[in-house]
Amino acid sequence: MTEKAVIAIVGAGLVGSGWALVFARAGYEVRIFDPDAAVRERVLPWATASAKELAEAGLLADDETVMQRLSVCATLAEAVEDAGYIQESVFETVEVKSNACRAIDAAMRSDAIVGSSSSGIPASRFTEACRNRGRFLIAHPVNPPHLVPVVELVPAPWTDEDAMAETQRLMTEVGQVPVSLTREIDGFILNRLQGALLNEAWALYDEGYASLEDIDATVAHGLGLRWSFMGPFETIDLNAPGGITDYAARLGGMYHDMAAKRVPGPWPQETIRKAGEERRQVLPQSDLATRRAWRDAALTRLAAFKKSSGLGP
Amino acid sequence: MTEKAVIAIVGAGLVGSGWALVFARAGYEVRIFDPDAAVRERVLPWATASAKELAEAGLLADDETVMQRLSVCATLAEAVEDAGYIQESVFETVEVKSNACRAIDAAMRSDAIVGSSSSGIPASRFTEACRNRGRFLIAHPVNPPHLVPVVELVPAPWTDEDAMAETQRLMTEVGQVPVSLTREIDGFILNRLQGALLNEAWALYDEGYASLEDIDATVAHGLGLRWSFMGPFETIDLNAPGGITDYAARLGGMYHDMAAKRVPGPWPQETIRKAGEERRQVLPQSDLATRRAWRDAALTRLAAFKKSSGLGP
Numbered sequence: 001m002t003e004k005a006v007i008a009i010v011g012a013g014l015v016g017s018g019w020a021l022v023f024a025r026a027g028y029e030v031r032i033f034d035p036d037a038a039v040r041e042r043v044l045p046w047a048t049a050s051a052k053e054l055a056e057a058g059l060l061a062d063d064e065t066v067m068q069r070l071s072v073c074a075t076l077a078e079a080v081e082d083a084g085y086i087q088e089s090v091f092e093t094v095e096v097k098s099n100a101c102r103a104i105d106a107a108m109r110s111d112a113i114v115g116s117s118s119s120g121i122p123a124s125r126f127t128e129a130c131r132n133r134g135r136f137l138i139a140h141p142v143n144p145p146h147l148v149p150v151v152e153l154v155p156a157p158w159t160d161e162d163a164m165a166e167t168q169r170l171m172t173e174v175g176q177v178p179v180s181l182t183r184e185i186d187g188f189i190l191n192r193l194q195g196a197l198l199n200e201a202w203a204l205y206d207e208g209y210a211s212l213e214d215i216d217a218t219v220a221h222g223l224g225l226r227w228s229f230m231g232p233f234e235t236i237d238l239n240a241p242g243g244i245t246d247y248a249a250r251l252g253g254m255y256h257d258m259a260a261k262r263v264p265g266p267w268p269q270e271t272i273r274k275a276g277e278e279r280r281q282v283l284p285q286s287d288l289a290t291r292r293a294w295r296d297a298a299l300t301r302l303a304a305f306k307k308s309s310g311l312g313p
Numbered sequence: 314m315t316e317k318a319v320i321a322i323v324g325a326g327l328v329g330s331g332w333a334l335v336f337a338r339a340g341y342e343v344r345i346f347d348p349d350a351a352v353r354e355r356v357l358p359w360a361t362a363s364a365k366e367l368a369e370a371g372l373l374a375d376d377e378t379v380m381q382r383l384s385v386c387a388t389l390a391e392a393v394e395d396a397g398y399i400q401e402s403v404f405e406t407v408e409v410k411s412n413a414c415r416a417i418d419a420a421m422r423s424d425a426i427v428g429s430s431s432s433g434i435p436a437s438r439f440t441e442a443c444r445n446r447g448r449f450l451i452a453h454p455v456n457p458p459h460l461v462p463v464v465e466l467v468p469a470p471w472t473d474e475d476a477m478a479e480t481q482r483l484m485t486e487v488g489q490v491p492v493s494l495t496r497e498i499d500g501f502i503l504n505r506l507q508g509a510l511l512n513e514a515w516a517l518y519d520e521g522y523a524s525l526e527d528i529d530a531t532v533a534h535g536l537g538l539r540w541s542f543m544g545p546f547e548t549i550d551l552n553a554p555g556g557i558t559d560y561a562a563r564l565g566g567m568y569h570d571m572a573a574k575r576v577p578g579p580w581p582q583e584t585i586r587k588a589g590e591e592r593r594q595v596l597p598q599s600d601l602a603t604r605r606a607w608r609d610a611a612l613t614r615l616a617a618f619k620k621s622s623g624l625g626p
Contacts, residue, residue: 120567142535143552150535177534179527187571189523189531194545195568196513197506201545210502214492216544218502221490221625222455222463224540229611231529231537232507232514237592238605239456245589252580254433255508258500264572267565276558279550292551298542298624305618311611312534 004028005084010076010104012043015117016089018144021047023087024069025060025146026174032072033079040072050146053297057304077107084109085170087139089117097126105130113163115139115153120191122184123156134160139167140188145176147299149313152188154181175313193232199264206271212278228302229311317341318397323389323417325356328430329402331457334360336400337382338373338459339487345385346392353385363459366610370617390420397422398483400452402430410439418443426476428452428466433504435497436469447473452480453501458489460612462626465501467494488626506545512577519584525591541615542624 007023009016012034020043024030034040047070051063060066073079080086086108090100097118104114114136116123127136138154145151151171155164164180171178181188187195201215210218226235233244240247283291306312320336322329325347333356337343347353360383364376373379386392393399399421403413410431417427427449429436440449451467458464464484468477477493484491494501500508514528523531539548546557553560596604619625 120564142538148535148538150531152531177530179523179530181523181527182521185517185522187567189517189528190536191567192513192517192571193510193528193532194536195571196509198545198549198568199572200505200509204498204502204505205546208495209498210492210494212546214494215502215506216546217490217492218463218465219506219540219544220542220547222461223503223507224537224542224544225455225461225612225615226608227532227537228541228615229533229537230608231532232511233518233525233529233588233592234533236511237596238601238608241601243589243598243601244592245585248580248585251433252585254500254504255511256577256579258505258508259512259577262577264569264575266569267561272558272561272565275546276556279546279557283550283556285556288551288554288556295539295543295551298622299538301618301622302538302541305615309611309614 006031006082008079008083008086009033010079010086010088010100011090011117012039012072013089015141015143015145016087017043017046017050018146019087019089019117019141020070021050021054021066021146022174022176023085024066025051025054028069028174030070031079031083032070033074033076035076040074043072044070053300054146057300059300059304059307076103080104080107080112081109083112085167086112086114087117088114092118092121094121094125097121098129101127101130101136105132108132108135110135113137113167115167117141120187122154122186123159124184127156128158133158135163137163137167138188139171139178140190141176142190144296144299147296147303149175149177149303150190151176151178152181152190153178154184154188156184177313199267200262202267202271203262205275206268212275213282229306319344319395321392321396321399322346323392323399323401323413324403324430325352325385326402328454328456328458329400330356330359330363331459332400332402332430332454333383334363334367334379334459335487335489337379338364338367341382341487343383344392344396345383346387346389348389353387356385357383366613367459370613372613372617372620389416393417393420393425394422396425398480399425399427400430401427405431405434407434407438410434411442414440414443414449418445421445421448423448426450426480428480430454433500435467435499436472437497440469441471446471448476450476450480451501452484452491453503454489455503457609457612460609460616462488462490462616463503464489464491465494465503466491467497467501469497490626512580513575515580515584516575518588519581525588526595542619 007028007030009020009032020030054060055063127133137159140152142148168178236247237244320341320343322333322345333343367373368376440446450472453465455461481491549560550557
């Protein structure tokens, strides 16, 4: 990739818009396309407000300069044709992603790289027909990507090795934390770990062991604290006198027994309905957007805290 | 419980010492006993240093006054006899806990409450023989309890309802975040959720999808961030336009498929050995204690950050 290549964003909802900020704040020129004109109109006002919030939190030196690097394009070809890296963040179904990737494929430089924001569907299911399929891979962020740095890189069986290596370098350079999978698996790492915990949380709630609120508090004021700056392996490595092997010897049997007694079933419909009612009593539907803004403000402060404490990028 | 009852700490290792600080900083007189004289000698110097660190982080107004509330007793009876609440934190085996509980039972006031720091063994397995068994319950903290506020309250089948209610009130008053289980289950909530995630993490590592380091980074720089101030249910409630029921409708099937394809096996011995070698290359055995101190310093700053941001107690 040439120095400070042009970056294209295809699909400019919340995820795509966050990606635009990630690349622009690192000094890249970013060209944005979304097929929906209403979405295209929302991008720059949203980015202006978000960049200002980052600057206020000390996470961005000069938000106005950053904004000058963003432009919205009327066609996909215009956004993509000169780009060295293209981030695709369209709606997550195999059909929508297939169509978007074929359109990108037709307009892209053959040496460009296309990272898909897919949160769980592997790239092999929607890039096989692409002429440049060796240049496509998964680059899955957490929402919103400009506040949560991790990005999962997952190759399809036909992804070029250098496309993986180059994307890893780019992501590190722009301040994200890339993690690399060796091969595809549904849900990748992040959502498989999330799913495992959620499956157990639903089961405990379904069986009446504790309230939704208390299960949430167990994580928010307990289990989640160390995990916000250390991973699960380092956590257990520090939690037994002799480290991780000592921990496994002491507690591995208990954890296996718990898993062996759990027969995984689908999340129970009636329990989901009840959980929905409880959540809507705590937080009415009309307040969801306000609470999401609260979450993002908290993530902004957490990112600034981690940065200033040397606990994050 | 009378106002500002005396608190007794039985077992004064890292967990018990942390508990002593929790109660003393909230204004309680705390009497500490440990059967090991070497442990008894370490408690006050450790508490002095830790209270100073809390004061420096703005989490404690006056560490010297707090220290005046702590005393170490030469016998269990001396620590326990006038106490309104007793926190038991001895080594976690059924035998050691049974013996400690019988000794406490013989010396305690019949209206006192005994909370056990057991991290996974339910109280019914070691309190049945106690005369005052209705006053015993689980009060499981995260280590160290003075930096991580959650505490799981779990009744045995014979625990008095008012002992649960009173402990909940006490824990809230001293600044912890109590969560209540309706009945016993191995591992309670916290370690069942941790175990579910760990089982999946070991499987992904064992099957070679990603490195130990990248699995840790996926949590530390991604999945763990929202969980450090919101629980898993609120996280998914905010992650779909229509809230938690909408999220379950979109992604419940994917999460169930992942679980259905996993056959839970024991953590593989050879993989544990390999993980241990990798961790010891990143962090030599001789540096484990230093890294634990680093973790606790980070948790102290995180607690101060959450408090000042209104994200935690």
